[in-house]
Amino acid sequence: MRRSLKDYLIISIKGLAMGAADVVPGVSGGTIAFVSGIYEELIETINKLDFSFFSTWKKEGFLNAWKAYNLSFLSTLFLGIAISILSLAKLIKWLLHNEPLLLWAFFFGLVLASIVYIGKQITSFKPKVWLSILITGILSYFITLAEPLASPDSNWYLLFCGFIAIIAMILPGVSGAFILLILGAYQTFINILNQLRDGLVNFDIDILTQAIIKLIIIALGAITGLKLFSRILNWMFKNHKNVTLAILTGFMIGSLNKLWPWKEVLSWRTNSEGIKVPLIEKSILPNNFEGDPKILLVLLLVCVGFLLILILERLANKKAN
Numbered sequence: 001m002r003r004s005l006k007d008y009l010i011i012s013i014k015g016l017a018m019g020a021a022d023v024v025p026g027v028s029g030g031t032i033a034f035v036s037g038i039y040e041e042l043i044e045t046i047n048k049l050d051f052s053f054f055s056t057w058k059k060e061g062f063l064n065a066w067k068a069y070n071l072s073f074l075s076t077l078f079l080g081i082a083i084s085i086l087s088l089a090k091l092i093k094w095l096l097h098n099e100p101l102l103l104w105a106f107f108f109g110l111v112l113a114s115i116v117y118i119g120k121q122i123t124s125f126k127p128k129v130w131l132s133i134l135i136t137g138i139l140s141y142f143i144t145l146a147e148p149l150a151s152p153d154s155n156w157y158l159l160f161c162g163f164i165a166i167i168a169m170i171l172p173g174v175s176g177a178f179i180l181l182i183l184g185a186y187q188t189f190i191n192i193l194n195q196l197r198d199g200l201v202n203f204d205i206d207i208l209t210q211a212i213i214k215l216i217i218i219a220l221g222a223i224t225g226l227k228l229f230s231r232i233l234n235w236m237f238k239n240h241k242n243v244t245l246a247i248l249t250g251f252m253i254g255s256l257n258k259l260w261p262w263k264e265v266l267s268w269r270t271n272s273e274g275i276k277v278p279l280i281e282k283s284i285l286p287n288n289f290e291g292d293p294k295i296l297l298v299l300l301l302v303c304v305g306f307l308l309i310l311i312l313e314r315l316a317n318k319k320a321n
Contacts, residue, residue, distance in 0.1 A: 008076045014038055015080020022081065023088045023177055023190075029081070032312075042077065045070045089193035096187055104261040105298040107181070109305025111252055111259055117313055119249045122242050132246035133253070140254025145282075155217050161185040162221025181258065189218070261298050262289045 003011075014036045018029035033039040049069055057065040066072065095103040122129060165179040180186040192214045199208025236244040260283040267280045286293035 003072070008072065011038070011073060011076045012080035015077040016084040018077070019081035019084025020088055023085055023092060038077070041070070041073065045074050049074070086193055086197045089190050089197065093187075093190050093194055096190070101261045101294050101298055102301050104259055105301035106305040108256065108259040108261060109302035109307075110309055111256060111305075112302070113306040113309030115249055115252045115256075117309060118245055118252065122245045122249070124242050126242070129242050129246040132243050133250040136247045136250030137254040140251045141257055142254075144255060144258040155214070157185065158188070158214060158217045159221040161189075162218035163225040165218075165222060165225075192218075257283055262286050262293060264288070264290070 014032070017036065018032045021032045022029040033042050049071075053065055053069050056068055060068075092103075161180055161183050164183060165176045177186060177189075180189050192211050195207050196211035196215065198204065199206075199211055262284050263278070263281040264284045265278045265281050268276050268278060286295050286298075
């Protein structure tokens with residue numbers, strides 16, 4: 001497929017939108033790809049890309065291999081995604097420190113709507129489906145109450161988070177950022193992205209090296225998880241789709257406790273930057289919140305997050321039809 005410079009500019013803009021979605025828990029970059037009409041090409045290009053690229057390169061030359069594997073499309077799209085993620089990471093970090101109530105409210109609305117979106121795809125509510133929702137919902141809720149197995153700054157924990165977060169690339173309706181959020185490593189990942197950006201902008205080799213090493217660790221966990229989970233999940237979707245969607249729905253319902261805006265800090269930890277941040281929190285009612293609960297603003301942001309997912313769903317359905 002021959003493309004003009006304008007075509008590639010549009011692809012990069014779609015990449016920017018996908019990157020923005022990937023940074024926000026509850027919104028899937030895959031949804032944006034589908035709505036913008038590049039989902040099938042993206043999947044086909046990724047599936048086609050393997051070690052045979054090097055054989056083609058050797059036989060036909062680099063440029064022919066590049067064209068054969070549609071890498072102009074892929075590299076342009078990923079460049080847009082990378083720019084968007086690095087740009088938004090600093091904003092998310094600022095909001096986490098300065099407006100946590102409003103940020104969590106927006107996330108809460110996003111995931112609440114995602115539950116409705118995934119739940120609607122269940123075609124038959126048999127007892128085993130309800131049981132799956134109940135069991136995974138309770139399990140997910142207690143996971144949000146548990147103390148983290150390790151510091152989110154630990155390399156082993158980052159490896160584990162990458163291993164689990166890869167599910168977001170396989171299961172529809174869940175973002176990688178959402179999985180990292182549930183695992184308590186979302187803010188750590190945002191900090192790593194900020195380190196990478198700062199290292200690039202300021203030409204600070206030490207900071208850049210630390211960020212790249214941590215991203216490589218996450219990537220190794222993700223690649224391992226992909227190899228182990230992809231066949232199992234594909235089999236489940238083909239043979240037990242309703243139960244699989246029910247498990248996903250229950251997991252998201254239980255995780256709402258993690259996203260509840262009003263929290264009381266029970267214990268603290270010191271992160272890699274030497275800053276004191278919450279370790280264990282519990283959800284409380286707005287009237288018990290220490291400080292201004294901002295109830296009206298919180299409810300408004302919940303509605304905004306909820307409506308955003310519904311709008312994306314409408315656009316996706318319109319595109320499909």
